[in-house]
Amino acid sequence: MRIDVVTIFPGYLAPLRESLLGRAADAGLIEVALHDLRSWTHDVHQTVDDAPYGGGPGMVMRPQVWGEALDAVIASDSRPPRLVVPAPAGRSFTQATARAYATEQRLVFACGRYEGIDQRVVDHYSRQFPVDEVSIGDYVLVGGEAAVLVIVEAVARLLPGVLGNPRSAAEDSFSDGLLEGPAYTRPEVWRGQAVPEVLRSGNHGAIARWRRDRALERTAKRRPDLLAALPEDRLDAADQAF
Numbered sequence: 480m481r482i483d484v485v486t487i488f489p490g491y492l493a494p495l496r497e498s499l500l501g502r503a504a505d506a507g508l509i510e511v512a513l514h515d516l517r518s519w520t521h522d523v524h525q526t527v528d529d530a531p532y533g534g535g536p537g538m539v540m541r542p543q544v545w546g547e548a549l550d551a552v553i554a555s556d557s558r559p560p561r562l563v564v565p566a567p568a569g570r571s572f573t574q575a576t577a578r579a580y581a582t583e584q585r586l587v588f589a590c591g592r593y594e595g596i597d598q599r600v601v602d603h604y605s606r607q608f609p610v611d612e613v614s615i616g617d618y619v620l621v622g623g624e625a626a627v628l629v630i631v632e633a634v635a636r637l638l639p640g641v642l643g644n645p646r647s648a649a650e651d652s653f654s655d656g657l658l659e660g661p662a663y664t665r666p667e668v669w670r671g672q673a674v675p676e677v678l679r680s681g682n683h684g685a686i687a688r689w690r691r692d693r694a695l696e697r698t699a700k701r702r703p704d705l706l707a708a709l710p711e712d713r714l715d716a717a718d719q720a721f
């Protein structure tokens with residue numbers, strides 16, 4: 480997979496080259512290219528923003544600069560891109576989104592700042608490529624760079640060969656639609672707290688039941704929205720209502 484990121488802070492994305500993703504990049508599983516948006520400005524101040532039409536606070540990122548940048552970046556590789564624009568107003572980025580993105584040949588991320596990018600940029604490219612405005616949560620960041628780190632990590636870990644110990648995707652939290660329950664390791668007792676007996680029983684049926692119950696319980700308590708969204712057939716008879 481090829482990943483391009485256009486940003487006014489390329490240094491912010493340096494971690495993409497470290498550790499987990501560094502190894503994946505070295506293995507050629509992921510190719511990451513960072514592009515400084517200011518490279519496509521032509522004025523001495525390298526201006527990327529301007530006042531909003533209609534007035535109001537803050538500044539809007541200029542369409543001309545983004546158009547030249549995205550034209551150049553998209554043309555720099557033959558693989559057809561999906562454009563991803565992290566935005567507070569975007570559709571929610573979920574594990575399902577990560578799984579879908581993991582099948583893409585190329586992702587081009589546009590990092591917005593200030594009050595955002597002139598809407599005509601998204602509208603223009605949406606006529607040629609898939610363009611997703613995605614939100615990683617209901618809060619406002621200063622720019623899209625942190626969201627790109629989150630999205631790339633969630634996607635890259637799903638690519639075969641990126642994780643040392645490939646957890647089966649089926650075991651991933653959210654893959655069965657529930658939150659993962661509690662996990663334990665040695666010692667058996669720590670600060671007077673013992674590991675739940677069933678986990679040391681060797682009774683795999685009882686262990687699976689106990690884990691499912693803890694996942695259902697936790698999901699009902701912390702994320703009832705996820706429980707409500709579960710398709711009918713996901714809860715079997717043994718799943719008492721939590």
Ligand SMILES: COC(=O)COc1cccc(COC(=O)c2cn[nH]c2)c1
Nearest residue numbers: 566567591595596614615616620622623
């Ligand atoms: C068309 O899209 C845009 O113009 C995006 O513009 C902006 C403006 C400010 C901040 C951001 C970064 O994204 C978030 O804050 C965000 C993403 N998820 N949750 C919070 C992006």
